[in-house]
Amino acid sequence: MLLITCPHCGPREESEFSCGGEAHIARPLAENNLTDAEFADYLFLRDNPKGMFLERWRHAAGCRRWFNMARDTVTHEIVEIYPMGNTPKSKAGKAAHADSWRRDTAAEAAAKPASKSRSKQGG
Amino acid sequence: MASTANKGSRAPGRTALSGKTKQTIATPDGGRVGLAITELSHLGKINLRGGDDILPAVKKHTGCSNLPENNRTVQIGERTLIWLAPDEFLVLCEAGEEAGLHSQLMLDLGKVHAAVTNVTDALCALSLRGQALRKVLAKGCALDLHPSVFTAGMCAQTILSHAAVTLVAVSDDQFTLICRTSFAAYVHDWLMDAGLEYGVSFKG
Ligand SMILES: [Zn+2]
Numbered sequence: 001m002l003l004i005t006c007p008h009c010g011p012r013e014e015s016e017f018s019c020g021g022e023a024h025i026a027r028p029l030a031e032n033n034l035t036d037a038e039f040a041d042y043l044f045l046r047d048n049p050k051g052m053f054l055e056r057w058r059h060a061a062g063c064r065r066w067f068n069m070a071r072d073t074v075t076h077e078i079v080e081i082y083p084m085g086n087t088p089k090s091k092a093g094k095a096a097h098a099d100s101w102r103r104d105t106a107a108e109a110a111a112k113p114a115s116k117s118r119s120k121q122g123g
Numbered sequence: 124m125a126s127t128a129n130k131g132s133r134a135p136g137r138t139a140l141s142g143k144t145k146q147t148i149a150t151p152d153g154g155r156v157g158l159a160i161t162e163l164s165h166l167g168k169i170n171l172r173g174g175d176d177i178l179p180a181v182k183k184h185t186g187c188s189n190l191p192e193n194n195r196t197v198q199i200g201e202r203t204l205i206w207l208a209p210d211e212f213l214v215l216c217e218a219g220e221e222a223g224l225h226s227q228l229m230l231d232l233g234k235v236h237a238a239v240t241n242v243t244d245a246l247c248a249l250s251l252r253g254q255a256l257r258k259v260l261a262k263g264c265a266l267d268l269h270p271s272v273f274t275a276g277m278c279a280q281t282i283l284s285h286a287a288v289t290l291v292a293v294s295d296d297q298f299t300l301i302c303r304t305s306f307a308a309y310v311h312d313w314l315m316d317a318g319l320e321y322g323v324s325f326k327g
Contacts, residue, residue, distance in 0.1 A: 008208065008209055009194060010193075010194065012265070016281060061282045062280045062281065063208035063211075
């Protein structure tokens with residue numbers, strides 16, 4: 001059983017929380033410009049790493065707020081808890097974020113509002 | 124909503140636990156009662172959501188000059204503000220006053236981004252008293268309930284033996300427990316069972 005520190009309520013037992021799976025999956029803005037295979041990366045494919053994993057969690061039985069967590073799936077060590085909308089600040093968390101296969105997908109590129117990525121996809 | 128205001132709700136009526144037997148089961152050695160359970164019948168409950176700009180209206184109607192900090196309550200007389208989440212509070216008020224308080228808050232928060240919901244009958248409030256109170260709750264709750272950690276004035280939404288509850292520490296040996304009305308019978312039965320070894324009573 002994990003002891004998870006809710007950013008609002010403090011340390012609570014794991015049973016009070018629900019895990020929302022992989023974090024940092026951005027919805028592509030120009031989805032019509034993606035192939036079905038590229039869109040599937042966003043819609044269906046989820047990471048299941050052995051080691052550092054960035055997850056979303058919700059304090060379901062407490063304040064009912066979402067937050068992000070960098071957790072080692074082997075040791076269960078919780079390296080970092082950080083707010084929704086942010087990226088990790090710890091060294092291990094940053095590395096997990098940068099090394100994710102998702103960073104290189106067309107779906108993630110199309111999630112950025114910059115016109116460069118859209119015109120690239122549109123071409 | 125104001126048209127449904129009913130000052131007469133103070134009158135006796137069915138509550139979540141009105142069908143439960145009033146009983147005292149003292150310990151065989153010495154006849155102690157370590158946990159005394161009382162239903163706070165018809166206690167007014169209003170869920171309030173909003174940012175710091177709800178404070179003037181809250182202050183006007185509860186007397187609380189601050190919104191409670193995380194995991195804290197503020198009590199002025201009969202009215203209590205319970206922190207639930209960063210922008211969410213539960214207001215406890217006198218039985219029968221909830222409809223009036225609800226419409227007053229709605230009126231004064233008309234121009235503020237806020238939500239006011241009368242949840243009086245959705246939730247059941249119990250008063251728990253006694254020396255064994257924290258020991259009984261600890262049987263079904265993972266929260267650190269030691270009197271040096273969960274001190275008077277603190278509150279927590281947590282799980283008590285699978286049921287979602289809000290616990291408020293009124294003093295070292297007195298808590299208010301708030302659960303969904305539909306879970307009240309279960310929570311009552313669980314408390315009577317868990318409290319048996321310390322002596323337990325339900326006074327209606
Ligand atoms: Zn929380």
